[in-house]
Amino acid sequence: MPISENARAVLEKRYLIRDEHGQPTETVDQLFHRVAGAIAAADARFDPKADVDATARTFYDMMTGLDFLPNSPTLMNAGRPLGQLSACFVLPVADSMEDIFDAIKNAALIHKSGGGTGFSFSRLRAKGSTVNSTGGVASGPISFMKVFNAATEAVKQGGTRRGANMGILRVDHPDIMEFIGCKNDTHEINNFNISVGLTEAFMRSVEQGGEYDLVDPATGTVTGTLNARRVFETVVASAWQTGEPGIIFLDRLNRDNPVPSMGEIESTNPCGEQPLLPYEACNLGSINLVTHLKKSGGRYVLDKKKLGDTIRKAVHFLDNVIEVNKYPLDEIDKMTRATRKIGLGVMGFADMLLYMGIPYNSEAGVAQAKEVMELVNAVGHQESEKLAGTRGAFPLFGESIYQNGRPLRNATVTTIAPTGTLSIIAGVSSGVEPVFAYAYIRNVMDNTHLIETNQILKDRLTEAGVYSEELMEQIVEQGSLQHVEGIPEEIRRVFVCAHDVSPIWHVKMQAAFQEYTDNAVSKTVNFPNSATREEVAEVYTLAYKLGCKGTTIYRDGSRDEQVLNIGKVA
Ligand code: CDP
Numbered sequence: 001m002p003i004s005e006n007a008r009a010v011l012e013k014r015y016l017i018r019d020e021h022g023q024p025t026e027t028v029d030q031l032f033h034r035v036a037g038a039i040a041a042a043d044a045r046f047d048p049k050a051d052v053d054a055t056a057r058t059f060y061d062m063m064t065g066l067d068f069l070p071n072s073p074t075l076m077n078a079g080r081p082l083g084q085l086s087a088c089f090v091l092p093v094a095d096s097m098e099d100i101f102d103a104i105k106n107a108a109l110i111h112k113s114g115g116g117t118g119f120s121f122s123r124l125r126a127k128g129s130t131v132n133s134t135g136g137v138a139s140g141p142i143s144f145m146k147v148f149n150a151a152t153e154a155v156k157q158g159g160t161r162r163g164a165n166m167g168i169l170r171v172d173h174p175d176i177m178e179f180i181g182c183k184n185d186t187h188e189i190n191n192f193n194i195s196v197g198l199t200e201a202f203m204r205s206v207e208q209g210g211e212y213d214l215v216d217p218a219t220g221t222v223t224g225t226l227n228a229r230r231v232f233e234t235v236v237a238s239a240w241q242t243g244e245p246g247i248i249f250l251d252r253l254n255r256d257n258p259v260p261s262m263g264e265i266e267s268t269n270p271c272g273e274q275p276l277l278p279y280e281a282c283n284l285g286s287i288n289l290v291t292h293l294k295k296s297g298g299r300y301v302l303d304k305k306k307l308g309d310t311i312r313k314a315v316h317f318l319d320n321v322i323e324v325n326k327y328p329l330d331e332i333d334k335m336t337r338a339t340r341k342i343g344l345g346v347m348g349f350a351d352m353l354l355y356m357g358i359p360y361n362s363e364a365g366v367a368q369a370k371e372v373m374e375l376v377n378a379v380g381h382q383e384s385e386k387l388a389g390t391r392g393a394f395p396l397f398g399e400s401i402y403q404n405g406r407p408l409r410n411a412t413v414t415t416i417a418p419t420g421t422l423s424i425i426a427g428v429s430s431g432v433e434p435v436f437a438y439a440y441i442r443n444v445m446d447n448t449h450l451i452e453t454n455q456i457l458k459d460r461l462t463e464a465g466v467y468s469e470e471l472m473e474q475i476v477e478q479g480s481l482q483h484v485e486g487i488p489e490e491i492r493r494v495f496v497c498a499h500d501v502s503p504i505w506h507v508k509m510q511a512a513f514q515e516y517t518d519n520a521v522s523k524t525v526n527f528p529n530s531a532t533r534e535e536v537a538e539v540y541t542l543a544y545k546l547g548c549k550g551t552t553i554y555r556d557g558s559r560d561e562q563v564l565n566i567g568k569v570a
Contacts, residue, residue, distance in 0.1 A: 001028065001029065001032075001064045001066075002065075002066060002427075003028070003066070003425065003427065004427045006424060006427070007424055007425045007426070007427055008028060010421060010424050010425060011028050011031065011075075011425060012024060012028070014072075014076070014161065014421075015031060015072070015075050015076050016028070016031055017031075017034075017080065029064070031075065032060050032063050032064050033056075033060060034078060034079040034080075035059070035063065035070070035074060035075055035078040035079060036056045036057070036059035036060035036063065037056045037079060038078040038079030038324055039056075039059055039070075039074070039078055039317055039320045039321055039324060040052050040053075040055035040056035040058075040059055040320065041056075041320075041324060042319075042320035042321075042323035042324050043055050043320065045323060046390060046391050047390070055316075058313060059313070059317055062310060062313055062314070062317070065291060066288050066291055066425075066426045066427070067287065067288055067291050067292070067306075067310050068285060068286070068287050068288065068310055068313070068314045068317070069285065069286060069288070069422045069425060069426060070085075070283065070284070070285040070317065070318070070321065071085075071086070071087035071283060071284040071285060071286075071417065071422070072087060072114060072161065072421050072422070073085050073086060073087055073113060073114040073115055073283075074086075074283060074285075074321055076114050077113065077114065078321075078324070082113055082326065083324070083325065083326035084110075084113035084114065084115060084325065084326055084327070084328060085283055085321050085324070085325040085326075086115055086281040086282060086283040086321075086325060086327075086336075087114075087115055087116060087269070087282075087283065087284050087417070088115065088116060088118075088269030088270075088274040088276065088281060088282045088283075088284065088343070089110050089115050089116065089117045089118070089269065089276070089280070089281045089332065090117070090118045090119070090120075090266075090267045090268070090269065090276035090277065090278055090279070090280055091103045091106050091107060091110075091117055091118075091119055091278065091279065092119075092120075092123075092278035092279065093119050093120065093121055093123060093124065093144075094123055095123050095124050095125050095217065095218055100124070100144055100147075103119065103148075104147060104148055104151045106328070106329055107119075107148065107151065107152070107163070107165070108151055108152075108155045108163075109328040109329070110163075110328055111152060111155045111156075111163030112155060113328060114161050115281070115328075116163065116164040116165065116166075116269055116270035116271070117163075117164075117165050117166070117269075117270070118165065118166035118167075118168070118267040118268050118269045118270060118276065119148070119165065119166065119167055119168065119267055120168045120169070120170070120197070120266035120267040121141035121142075121144065121145060121167060121168065121169050121173075121179075122141075122168065122169055122170040122173050122197065122217060122266060123217050124138075124140065124141040124144060124217065125138045125140075125216060125217060125218035125219075126138065126140055126173070126174035126175050126216050126217075126218075126223065127139060127140025127141075127142070127143070127174075127175050127178070128140070129216060129218060129219075140175045140178070141169060141173070141175055141179065142175060142178050142179055142182050145167050145182070145189055145192065146188075146189060148165060148167075148191075148192070149165070149189045149190065149191045149192055152165060152191035152192075153190075153191060156191075162191075163191060164191065164193070164270035164271070165191055165192045165193070165270055166192065166193050166194070166195065166267060166268055166269060166270045166271075166272065167189075167192045167193070167194045167195075168194070168195050168196075168197050168248065168266065168267045168268070169194075169196060169197060170196075170197040170199070170250065171196055171197060171198050171199060171202045171212075171231065172199070172202070172212065172213060172214055172215050173214065173215075173217065174214045174215075174216055174223045174224065176196070176214070176226070176231065177226075177231070177234065179194070179196070179245070180196060180231075180234050180235055180238050180245060181234075181238055182194065183238075183242060183244045183245070184238060184241065184242060186242055186559055193244065193246065193270055193271065193272070193552075194244050194245040194246070195245050195246040195247060195248045195268075195272065195550060195552075196235055196245050196246075196247050196248075197248055197250045197266070198247050198248065198249055198250065199249075199250055199251055200249075200251045202228055202231075203249075203544060205228030205229075206228045206229050206232045208228075209227075209228070209229050210227075210228060211225040211226065211227055211228065212225060212226060212228050213225055214226060232537070232540075233533070233537070235247065235540075236533050236536045236537045236540065237533055239536055239553050240531070240532075240533045240536045240553075240555060240558070241558060242558055242559060243552070243553065243554040243555065243558055243559060246272060246550060246551060246552040246553075247540060247543075247550055247551055248268060248272065248549060248550035249544065249548075249549055249550060250265075250266070252547075252549050253265045253268070253275040253520075253549055256275075256518065256519075256549075257275075257277075257401075258339065258341075258400045258401050258402065258411040258412060258518075259277075259338075259339055259396045259399060259400045259401075259411060260401070261396075261399045262277050262335075262338075262339075262396065263277055263278065264277075265277060266278070268520065268550070269282070271417070271418050271522045272520060272522060272550055272552060273343070273345075273415050273416055273417055273418070273519060273520045273521060273522035274343055274415050274417075274519050274520065275519060275520060275549070276341070277335060277339070278335075279329070279331040279332050279334075279335040279336075280332070280335045280336055280339060280341065281325075281327060281332050281335075281336045282336075282341045282342065282343050282412075282415070282519075283318055283321045283322065283325065283342060283343070284318075284342075284343040284344075284345065284415055284417045285314050285317065285318050285321075285342070285343070285344055285345075286344075286345045286346060286347045286417055286419050286422055286431075287307070287310055287311065287314060287344070287345070287346050287347070287376065288346075288347055288348045288426045288428055289302075289307075289346050289347070289348045289349055289351070289352040289372065289428075290348040290351050290352055290355070290426075290428045291348075292306050292307040292310065292352075293352060293355055293356075294306075299356070299357070300355040300356050300357075301356070302352075302371070302372065304375065307372075307375060307376075307379075308375070308379050311344070311375070311376055311379040311380050311383065312379060312382075312383040312386075314344050314380075315342065315344060315380050315383035315384055315387070315410075315413065316383065316387065318342035318343075318344060318410075319340065319342060319384070319387055319391070319409055319410060321342075322336065322337065322340050322342070337395065338394065338395045338396045339394055339395075339396055339410075339411040339412075340394040340395075340409060340410045340411060341410060341411050341412040341519075342384075342410045342412065342413060343412065343413075343414065343415025343417065343519055344376065344380050344413060344414050344415065345376070345414060345415050345416040345417050345419075345431070345517070346372060346373070346376060346416065346431070346432065347417075347419040347422060347423045347426060347428055347429070347430060347431055347432075348423070348426065348428030348429055349369065349372070349429065349431070349432040349433075350429040350432070350433060350434045350435050351428045351429045351435070351456060352368075352372075353365055353368060353494070354435070354456045354457075354460075354494060354495060355456065356368070357490075357494050358494065359493055359494050359496055360434045360496055360501055360505070360509065361434075361496055361500070361501040361502065361505035362505075365505075365509070366505075366508055366509060366512045369432065369509055369512040369513055370512050370515065370516065373414075373512070373513050373515070373516035373517060374516045376414060376516070377413065377414050377516040377517065377518070380413040380414055381408065381413055384408045384409045384410045384413050385406050385407065385408055385409070387409035387410075388406075388407040388408055388409040389407070391409055392407075392409070393407035393408055393409060394408065394409060394410060394411050396411070397411075412518035412519050413518055414516070414517045414518045414519065415517065415518070415519035415520065416431055416432055416513050416517055416520070416521040416522055416523070417431060417522055418430060418431050418433075418522040419431045431522055431523070432509065432510075432513050432521065432523065433498065433523065433524070434496060434497060434498045434500075434501050434506075435454060435495075435496075435497050435498070436497060436498045437454075437479060437497055437498075438453065438454040438457045438475055438480075438481060438495060438497060439451055439452065439453045439454065439457075439472045439473075439475040439476045440452055440476060441476055451469070451472050451473065451476060453472050453475075454495075457481075457491075457495055460491055460495070461487070461491065464488050464491065466486055466487065466488065471484060471486060471487070479497070479499065480496075480497050480499060480500050481495055481497075482496070482500055498526045499526055499528060499556065501526070503525050503526070503527055503531070503535060503538075503539045503553075504538075504539070504542065506523065506524075506525040506526060506539075507525060507539055507542045507543050507546060507548065507551070508546065509523070510523040510525075510543070510546075510548050510551075511543070511546035511547055511548050514546075514547055514548050514549060515547065520549040520550065521548070521549070523551075523552070524552050524553065524554050525539055525543075525551060525552065525553045525554070526553075526554055526556065527553060527554065527555040527556065528555070528556055529555060529556045529557040529558070531555050536553055536555075539551065539553060540553075
């Protein structure tokens with residue numbers, strides 16, 4: 001298998017089956033056989049004569065060739081007793097003590113299995129409103145979020161991975177101002193990403209500079225008004241300061257809700273790319289674009305035939321995952337099988353552009369994004385339609401927005417995930433993000449440092465006859481190669497890192513992928529430390545205008561414990 005030592009280390013640390021002493025009892029190769037076999041087995045449910053072994057071999061080859069990988073819980077749990085295979089869940093939080101603590105319990109079960117949970121807290125009555133049964137006063141959504149957060153913290157230790165949550169509050173909830181600032185102290189509510197649920201009515205008020213109503217969800221009564229522009233500016237200021245909250249456009253999520261008869265979409269999964277109905281789960285998978293390149297006339301181009309094949313196999317794989325998945329709750333089992341959402345996306349997009357010689361921050365880069373994703377979406381839908389022919393459409397198809405068109409096996413087919421771990425396993429740039437840094441320092445044992453260099457860059461510099469350790473040190477120092485002397489102009493133009501890409505291009509790229517994605521796109525818009533609040537506001541407005549479903553921004557250096565650092569020890 002063409003996997004790096006780094007990837008092997010990740011797999012060994014978290015993904016392999018272990019005995020009671022913590023020793024792995026399977027090899028990396030056995031892991032992929034385990035997953036391929038368990039997922040292929042679903043074929044027999046639809047066709048007793050299906051050649052399950054042949055399908056298992058196909059799935060095994062696709063994964064070990066690093067052409068496609070399913071989300072982490074599938075790699076961890078397929079073919080094992082736990083058998084929970086989805087990364088994304090949304091749980092309802094209704095306005096009663098019982099419902100709130102049920103949600104906490106259910107989230108704990110999901111976290112234990114490696115899944116992440118999203119919640120809308122918009123149904124909880126406002127802080128200070130009356131509690132009928134006791135005559136006391138309600139403590140409000142933010143105080144309950146702290147309980148969810150503490151529960152997540154406690155489960156963290158024993159689980160397969162750190163539990164992640166998304167917390168959403170509608171902009172017209174009376175506690176919205178407290179929510180916007182609830183993570184300004186960066187030590188608070190750390191197991192949550194938070195996003196403000198914006199409505200189109202709100203965005204219009206921002207444009208017009210008007211007031212809008214706050215509504216108590218318990219009674220439906222208007223409890224006050226706020227100035228829309230002031231609220232928008234507070235969100236911007238907070239995001240500028242700490243990177244949070246993000247924003248999501250609720251009306252847009254619901255315009256693409258494939259089965260509105262089942263209720264409204266109120267939340268997404270933790271990283272924002274997967275809008276879901278309450279009790280719905282979704283399994284994701286990502287195609288590695290780098291292994292879908294071929295050389296033609298001395299240049300790298302997309303191998304569309306291979307990509308088409310992988311897309312079809314991946315949709316088949318992900319539809320099988322729904323079948324063999326063991327869901328943590330009956331409600332989730334029922335909802336997930338009724339819509340059969342899957343989320344196929346891509347990773348290694350930035351690396352692909354490097355091979356092709358196209359800058360990420362260019363019209364050509366954006367055009368390439370559209371070309372790739374249009375294909376993934378179109379072929380993905382074709383395959384889902386084909387599966388509907390042999391396995392039946394998703395059960396709620398008849399009441400879906402697709403009811404007058406061709407049947408589909410899956411209510412959604414495409415999603416762009418962050419691929420935090422998958423991209424390490426595949427050894428490529430994550431999701432559709434630009435490369436974060438081309439050279440960085442890694443601490444190795446006995447206090448020595450090692451410079452890690454992006455292999456594609458190293459090869460290009462070597463080809464051009466200019467590679468040297470000193471050059472790499474300068475790239476580490478400066479965090480970018482734009483101003484490093486001795487690097488040919490053509491290489492500089494193409495090898496842009498996240499911070500060389502202006503925020504506007506980040507948004508344009510997100511919008512390009514969103515255009516051909518059923519669900520949403522995981523993307524962070526990076527700002528330099530010197531960025532102003534106005535620039536952040538501009539990006540929010542642009543994201544809204546270009547049709548994005550939400551935005552997350554991050555200004556370099558705005559949090560103490562930053563995951564990735566430029567120039568410093570990583
Ligand atoms: O690469 P991998 O499959 O591990 O995950 P990802 O693409 O980085 O994240 C996809 C989704 O997995 C997130 O949006 C979360 O729903 C979930 N996740 C989680 O629950 N806990 C984590 N520590 C990481 C991801």
